[in-house]
Amino acid sequence: MAEIKKIGIMTGGGDCPGLNAVIRAAAKRAIFECGWEVHGIVDGYEGLIRPRFRRLQASDVSGILTIGGTILGTSNTSDPYAYVDPLGSSKVKKDVSRRVLCNVREKGLDALILIGGDGTMSSAARLARAGLKIIGVPKTIDNDLRGTDVTFGFDTAVSVAAEAIDRLHTTAQSHHRIMVVEVMGRRAGWIALYAGTAGGGDIILIPEIPFTLETVAAKVNFRRKIGKRFSLVVIAEGARPRGGEVVVKKRIEGSPDPIRLGGVGFVLADQLERLTGQEARTVVLGHLQRGGSPTAADRILATQLGHEAVSLAVRGAFGRMVGIRSGKITSVTLDVPAKGQRLVPTDHPLITAARAVGTSFGDE
Numbered sequence: 086m087a088e089i090k091k092i093g094i095m096t097g098g099g100d101c102p103g104l105n106a107v108i109r110a111a112a113k114r115a116i117f118e119c120g121w122e123v124h125g126i127v128d129g130y131e132g133l134i135r136p137r138f139r140r141l142q143a144s145d146v147s148g149i150l151t152i153g154g155t156i157l158g159t160s161n162t163s164d165p166y167a168y169v170d171p172l173g174s175s176k177v178k179k180d181v182s183r184r185v186l187c188n189v190r191e192k193g194l195d196a197l198i199l200i201g202g203d204g205t206m207s208s209a210a211r212l213a214r215a216g217l218k219i220i221g222v223p224k225t226i227d228n229d230l231r232g233t234d235v236t237f238g239f240d241t242a243v244s245v246a247a248e249a250i251d252r253l254h255t256t257a258q259s260h261h262r263i264m265v266v267e268v269m270g271r272r273a274g275w276i277a278l279y280a281g282t283a284g285g286g287d288i289i290l291i292p293e294i295p296f297t298l299e300t301v302a303a304k305v306n307f308r309r310k311i312g313k314r315f316s317l318v319v320i321a322e323g324a325r326p327r328g329g330e331v332v333v334k335k336r337i338e339g340s341p342d343p344i345r346l347g348g349v350g351f352v353l354a355d356q357l358e359r360l361t362g363q364e365a366r367t368v369v370l371g372h373l374q375r376g377g378s379p380t381a382a383d384r385i386l387a388t389q390l391g392h393e394a395v396s397l398a399v400r401g402a403f404g405r406m407v408g409i410r411s412g413k414i415t416s417v418t419l420d421v422p423a424k425g426q427r428l429v430p431t432d433h434p435l436i437t438a439a440r441a442v443g444t445s446f447g448d449e
């Protein structure tokens with residue numbers, strides 16, 4: 086096994102609370118315990134394609150545990166296998182992976198720790214097959230990555246959304262309104278399910294359980310009949326009516342997942358207002374769910390995963406992504422997360438528990 090002297094750390098894809106905690110854990114261990122030189126890769130894969138590195142000393146990663154975002158910067162439009170040059174006039178996607186291999190070699194990086202979601206991991210798997218020594222660390226607020234039971238960032242997003250739902254409850258109650266809260270999550274309903282349950286949402290709509298408008302309106306009307314003159318609806322951005330389509334906000338060319346969802350909350354509020362005669366308002370939480378300081382749980386998970394990434398590198402177990410299974414730190418091959426989103430099972434115990442307290446999922 087070739088000795089490691091120098092490693093690179095990168096954060097790719099959308100940012101997520103806890104990224105800095107991983108960078109800190111991995112870099113500190115690499116510097117103090119392993120005696121390695123650590124280089125930060127700037128702006129995700131962009132920094133490997135148009136080489137931009139930043140030497141990380143222990144002092145650079147000190148004091149960042151609690152800070153949201155990523156000190157390295159990130160990008161979700163710089164896939165080395167389908168790269169659209171941001172400075173060029175052509176929008177044609179090119180395979181620039183050989184440039185990445187050359188840049189890593191020139192910089193003398195013996196191994197890379199790549200922190201990212203399914204897009205980052207699927208390119209990482211290909212780069213690993215092409216010869217790079219890579220360890221992946223999963224991140225996403227959506228909690229939808231295969232190969233791990235939970236991702237850091239999710240707990241923070243749920244806490245932010247739950248607090249927002251609490252605040253919206255009091256204003257919905259005062260004005261006797263329907264309040265629709267749209268949360269992120271792509272085509273998975275983890276954030277809506279957890280935040281909706283934590284915030285006591287009356288109706289939770291997730292992509293995995295297509296809803297009917299009539300059922301949602303009936304729940305609102307029933308609540309009014311029993312004296313509850315307001316309703317709180319938590320809807321995932323990827324939720325859709327039975328037989329209907331998701332609401333697409335925009336396309337981001339060059340992104341591994343170019344479809345950006347958003348706006349279903351406005352559509353639903355309009356329809357509910359028409360069907361129930363009750364006033365409805367919509368709040369889209371958007372990127373608020375991704376910003377700010379990570380919760381204690383996310384800081385802990387991120388620290389454990391950063392630590393384990395270095396353990397794998399020490400053992401020479403490259404081509405793997407660290408993760409957590411039944412509370413234990415483990416790892417899978419890098420191609421596992423690229424096999425599609427991890428959705429909420431419709432028999433998830435939290436759905437059963439929420440139904441038992443009267444929450445409607447818009448289906449029955």
Ligand code: F6P
Nearest residue numbers: 099225226227269270271345346
């Ligand atoms: O994957 C994280 C996420 O925040 C999704 O929940 C959301 O659909 C998407 O990223 C938004 O992406 P962008 O930051 O490119 O708008």
